[in-house]
Amino acid sequence: MTLLQQDAKLTSRTVKLMGNRFDIGVVSNDEIFANGCIDAGIEEIQRIETLLTTFRDDSQTNLVNKSAGVQPVVVDEEVFQLISRSLKISSLTQGAFDITYGSIDKRFWNFDTKMTELPDPILARKAVELIGYQNVILNPQKSSVFLKKKGMRIGFGGIGKGYAADRAKQVMLRCGALGGVVNASGDLTVWGSQADGTDWTVGIANPNLANESFSSFALRDASVATSGSYEKFAIIGGKRYSHTIDPKTGYPVSGIKSVTVIAPTAELADAMATPITVMGVSAGLSLINQMRDIACIIITDDNRLFCSNNIRVR
Numbered sequence: 199m200t201l202l203q204q205d206a207k208l209t210s211r212t213v214k215l216m217g218n219r220f221d222i223g224v225v226s227n228d229e230i231f232a233n234g235c236i237d238a239g240i241e242e243i244q245r246i247e248t249l250l251t252t253f254r255d256d257s258q259t260n261l262v263n264k265s266a267g268v269q270p271v272v273v274d275e276e277v278f279q280l281i282s283r284s285l286k287i288s289s290l291t292q293g294a295f296d297i298t299y300g301s302i303d304k305r306f307w308n309f310d311t312k313m314t315e316l317p318d319p320i321l322a323r324k325a326v327e328l329i330g331y332q333n334v335i336l337n338p339q340k341s342s343v344f345l346k347k348k349g350m351r352i353g354f355g356g357i358g359k360g361y362a363a364d365r366a367k368q369v370m371l372r373c374g375a376l377g378g379v380v381n382a383s384g385d386l387t388v389w390g391s392q393a394d395g396t397d398w399t400v401g402i403a404n405p406n407l408a409n410e411s412f413s414s415f416a417l418r419d420a421s422v423a424t425s426g427s428y429e430k431f432a433i434i435g436g437k438r439y440s441h442t443i444d445p446k447t448g449y450p451v452s453g454i455k456s457v458t459v460i461a462p463t464a465e466l467a468d469a470m471a472t473p474i475t476v477m478g479v480s481a482g483l484s485l486i487n488q489m490r491d492i493a494c495i496i497i498t499d500d501n502r503l504f505c506s507n508n509i510r511v512r
Contacts, residue, residue, distance in 0.1 A: 206377075206393040211236050216247045218359060218383040224370060225377035225393050235373040239366035239380065246362045249277055250354045252300065259352060263300070267348030270337060278341045281334065284357055287469045288331035291485065294473035296445045300351030301328035313432040316439070322448030329445045360385045360423060360468025367464075380464070387421040387464040402458050402495060415509075421464040425471035426456035438499050442475050451476050458495040459486075460509065466492065479504050 209232035210223035222239050224232040251257045258273045265271045273281075284297045302325060317325075333346040345352065354361070359382040366380050367387050377390025379398060388398040397418045401411030403426065425442070432439050432450070439450040457474045461467040470492065474482035479496055486494045486506045493509040 208379075208393050209233060209236065210379075211240075213240060215240070215243045216251070216359060216362060216382070217253075220363075220383070221379070221381040222366065223379045224375045225390060226375065232375070235370045235375040235378070238373050239370045242366050242369040243362045246358070246365055249274065250280075250358050252351075252353055259354065262343050262345065263351045266345035266350040270335070270340070270342035270344035272340060272342045275341055278336065278338075278343065280354070280357070280361060281343055281352070282336060282338075283465070284354075284469070285331050285334060285336070287357075287466075287473070291470075291473040291477065293331060293445055294476040295356060295469055296329055296331045297352045297354060297356065298329050298331055298334060298345070298350055299356070299443075299445060300353030301349060302326055302443065302445075302448075314434060316434055316449065319447075319449070324448075326443070326445055326448040356472050357465055357469040359383065360387075360421070360464035360466070363387045363421070363464040382464070385421075385423045385464050385468045388417055389419050391418065403456065417460070420460060420462060421467045422458060422460050423464065423467035423471045424456060424458045425475050440475060442472055444476050451478075453478060453499055454496060455499050455501070456497045457482070459492065460494070461492045470494070 205227035206225050208223045208225050209229050210221060212219060212221050220243065222236050224235045226232040248254070249258050252259055254260065258277050262271045262273065281297065287295045328347055328350050333350060334352065335344040335346060363380040363382045363385055364387060367389060370378055371389065377392065379386065379388045386400065392398055397416035399414050400417045400422050401414045403411055403424055431441060437452055439452050442451050443449065444451050454475045457471045459467040459471045459474070461470065474494060474496065477485065479498065482494065482496065483504060483506055486492055493506045495509065496504040
């Protein structure tokens with residue numbers, strides 16, 4: 199054991215940021231130092247929220263959205279690169295991940311007890327007609343973003359929390375935190391070791407029992423994200439429909455209850471979990487099996503378990 203680990207403990211804090219619960223922890227034998235690192239991580243997440251939020255008129259996201267169909271908007275290099283990476287994931291998943299989902303007309307989908315039938319297929323397709331990552335035009339020389347159609351909107355709900363977790367981790371590493379965890383409402387990244395020197399233990403949520411896990415695995419210097427329909431769904435005609443909408447059809451997807459992705463970064467894990475739900479078991483696993491350093495665990499609506507080639511779960 200190192201000197202740090204001999205007297206180390208986990209100092210943690212829970213805060214609400216980006217509209218979500220963040221649990222942030224640092225392993226150290228100096229609580230004041232650990233809290234300073236956590237403060238720095240929180241400040242970084244707040245900075246990112248200011249850039250990406252759609253709840254502030256002056257955020258760079260909203261400035262881009264307001265100019266849709268009118269003119270390009272120059273954004274910070276950081277935002278430009280995040281959008282660029284998002285579009286690459288859209289291409290990789292053939293549009294199952296799409297940051298222009300912000301254009302969606304949400305009037306058709308209320309995933310509560312009042313939702314007893316699916317929307318008309320024609321109206322559903324019309325509601326998503328402004329979704330299309332191909333209509334996001336980037337100019338690297340000017341660091342500008344242009345949405346080709348009026349009414350288009352981008353949003354970072356499918357990737358922003360993961361990116362913020364990664365950034366907080368990097369800031370805390372620069373502060374000198376040798377071990378820690380950032381859990382952004384299920385988008386989790388860890389580094390170093392726990393206070394006793396062992397790897398972090400991550401539980402996989404049981405989609406049938408709230409607040410319970412059905413399995414766990416050890417994790418070090420990696421990230422995990424889970425997307426599931428177990429908290430928000432509708433049962434129509436005896437069939438379970440996720441709150442996740444297929445951007446191509448405008449219909450809620452069915453067949454998969456939860457997807458857990460393990461990846462080097464929380465951003466990538468976050469961004470891949472939802473599109474696998476949209477793509478389905480066969481296409482989702484095929485994609486993951488072609489990628490390096492990424493794994494996934496899928497639980498279907500009928501409780502069957504599927505894993506990518508590089509992971510085994512009991």
